[in-house]
Amino acid sequence: MYRWKGLSYGLMLASVCAIVAPLPADALDKVIFRLSTENDELRTELRNASALQTAFEDERVTAQDLFAAALSDYGRLLDALYANGFYSPTIDILIDGRQASDIPLLSVPSQISDVRVLINQGPVYRFARTDVSPLPPGTELPEDFSATERARSGAVGEALTSAIVSWRDAGYAKAKLADQSVVADHARNVLDVSMRIAPGPLVKFGNLRRTQPSAVRGSVIRRVAAIPTGMQFSPKELRDAELRLRRTGAFSSVALVEGETVAADGSMDIGVNVVDAKPRRFGFGAQISSLQGVELTSFWLHRNLFGGAERFRVEGKVSNIGSTDSGMDYSLGARLEIPAVLGPDTNGFVYSELSHMDEPTYLSDRVELGLGLSRIYSDDLTAEGGVSFVYSETSDDLGDRTFTLLTFPFSVTLDKRDNELNPGSGYYLDATTTPYVGLNGSQSGARFTGDARYYFPVVEDKSQVLAARLQLGSVVGSDLDQTLPEYLFTSGGGGSVRGQPYQSLDVDLGNGDSTGGRSFVGVSTEYRTNLSGNLAAVAFYDAGYIGESGFYDGTGNWHSGAGLGIRYNTGIGPIRFDVAGPVSGDTGNGVQFYIGIGQAF
Missing domain, CATH: 3.10.20 (Ubiquitin-like (UB roll))
Incomplete structure (x- = not known):
């Protein structure tokens, strides 16, 4: 004692x-x-x-x-x-x-x-009696809570938690500890544990009741939460409902509270406590490279535009400011998202975008209008699909052309990274397909892209990480000279091959003319290591391929680049500074630098 x-x-x-x-x-x-x-x-x-x-x-x-x-x-x-x-x-x-x-x-x-x-400390005690009852069928108590195992006090608490959780998962929301006896037998150096559980009644979900005012309509809160009234109680359903409400972005905090009593019919009401987030938000970003110049982005967001937790976002971008290879690009877009339009996990959206693109291989003025649905299957898996109208007036080495398309974009994303801005383990997969139907004489076809990233921690604390990325792209159906230039692929610059000039690899048409390709392969590798404090270093190698045919056939051209970088870790992700030069290919020479926020991939 x-x-x-x-x-x-x-x-x-x-x-x-x-x-x-x-x-x-x-x-x-x-x-x-x-x-x-x-x-x-x-x-x-x-x-x-x-x-x-x-x-x-x-x-x-x-x-x-x-x-x-x-x-x-x-x-x-x-x-x-x-x-x-x-x-x-x-x-x-x-x-x-x-x-x-x-x-x-x-x-x-x-x-x-x-x-x-x-x-x-005295002798080590071991469990002798370990009795927890009653338990629902299939309940598994912790392995270290059994006779002859070391009698750690934490194992007793874990066993009780497992028993209560098992009953709650079976629909008995009010399960609790009714009686317990924990006795240390000092003569035998053992611990005897006996716990009696009171499961209480089988519970079903009652009504969802708002317990405090909110600018979001109560009917919308109930639709998004989607508590299955009349169905058997499930803690998972509660957690999922809370998560759906948080995902709207309309609330700074969300808590679903179980009712204190169970009605005679076995129903239990659920209280919803929400605190509204500030409805308006704005942000901005910037990055710079030696050849592409400066890119500036900004957005304005309203989280609850019409009282239905709608997200309305307006975003503008100006890029290639001071670029040595192209003129400035401008774009202005708006997107309205409406939660739970077809079930609690399916949101609807409408969007529009105006853009002026002055790229090395083309000049384009474009408008796009679209609508669609996005579906959240899990924390890691999402999908999005829709339909859009695209009108583009284009000038390039193939002449002046007008494209009118009806497109059907669809994408699937699986994100298993441990950190979105600074991943140390996991992987990321994204696949998109955009079939398009030509109107007013434009050709029809489809565009495919894929992006796969993998992060391998070299040491357990993730202070050293190997990162790899594979990008694929393909355009099929429409001829090279009848494909919207924005759908074609080029390589070079911060998004593909660092050390090579921006969009410097394309398809040579002869006589000094060029255009984007219908196939693309990009490969990137990085070795990331922490130095001290918030500083980290990166060594990287990038390579890119552009081909004229719709799929990789080896007849196109490759180029590559490599370099070193410094990262300064902040609360919003690392600040990135990379210096790179060409390794292979004849598309560039000299050293280039890149500055931005977040890892390169």
């Missing part, structure tokens, strides 16, 4: 804080921990649990601080010993040779120069 005398533990702490005046500190070299039987792992855990050790490390070494920490350590260290299966320990905390619990509160020494924690 641990030793202290006098006032109760809680009252002693309160008294110390209220009565003892700040006293001068003396030099304290360290807090000494001694165990009756050496155990480095246990010693480390006890130090981590110790308020004395924390006070010393934080340089809070006044007599008042150390005395208060010593009193609290009796309970803290006892809990840590229980957590490791020691149920008959002796704890002595000596302050300059005196038991801390024996020091009168009004006679705390003015200086403390020696603190020793002496622990006789």
Whole structure:
């Protein structure tokens, strides 16, 4: 048993804080921990649990601080010993040779120069009886909560949690602990545990009731949450409903609260507590490269435009400012998203975009209008599809042309990265297909793209990461000279091959003329390593292929680039600075640099 005398533990702490005046500190070299039987792992855990050790490390070494920490350590260290299966320990905390619990509160020494924690942990206890009942069929208790296993106190709590969770998953929302007996048998060094669970009634979902005002209509909240009224209670349904409400972006916080009582028919109402997010938001971004120049982006967002949690976003972009290879590009777009239009996980959207593109291989003025649906299948898997009208007036080496298309874009994204802006493990897959029907003489066809990324941690703490990326692109159906230039592919620059000029690899038409290709392959690799603090370094190699045919056939051309980069990690992702030069191909020479936010991929 641990030793202290006098006032109760809680009252002693309160008294110390209220009565003892700040006293001068003396030099304290360290807090000494001694165990009756050496155990480095246990010693480390006890130090981590110790308020004395924390006070010393934080340089809070006044007599008042150390005395208060010593009193609290009796309970803290006892809990840590229980957590490791020691149920008959002796704890002595000596302050300059005196038991801390024996020091009168009004006679705390003015200086403390020696603190020793002496622990006789006693024998390891093991589980003997481990009875938790009743349990629903199929319930699995933790493996370490069984006879002869080390009797860690945490295993008892985990077993209780597993039992309650199993009953709740089976629809018994009010399951609780009815009775328990936890007895340490010091003669046999064993722990006997018996817990009785009261499952309560089988519960079904009642009505969803809003408990506080919101600018979002109650009918919309119920439609998005999609609580299945009348169906059997399920904690997963509650978690999914909360997640759907958060995904709208209309709320800064969401909590679904189970009703305190169950009605006679077995139904239980659910309360929804939401706090509205600020409805308006704006942001901006910038990046720069030596040849492409500066790109500026900005957006304005309204999270609840008509009271139905609609997201309305207007975004503008100006790029290639100061570019040596092309003129400036402009675009302005707007998108309205409406949640839960076809079920709780399917949103609807309409969008429009105006753009002026002055690229190395073409000049285009374009308008696009579209609508569609987006579906969230899980936290990782999403899909989007729709229909749009595209009108483009184009001028390039093939002449002046007008394209009028009806397109049917569809995309699927699987994102298993651990961090979107600075991934250290996982993978990312994105596939898109855009069939298009030509109107007013334009040819029909389809455009396909794929993007696969993989992140492999070289060391367990992810301070060194290998990253790889494969990009694929193809246009089929329409002839090269009858394909919308924006649908064709080029290579070079920050989005494909660093070290090569922006869009420098394309299809040579002869006589100095060129256009984009109908097939594209991009390969990128990076080795990322932390340096110190927020600084990290990157070595990378990129390669790109452009071909005239719809699929890769080896008749096109490759080029590549490589370089080094520095990353400065911030709360919104790393700030990126890359320097690269060409390795192969005849599309460029000289060194280029790139600055942006987030990893290159």
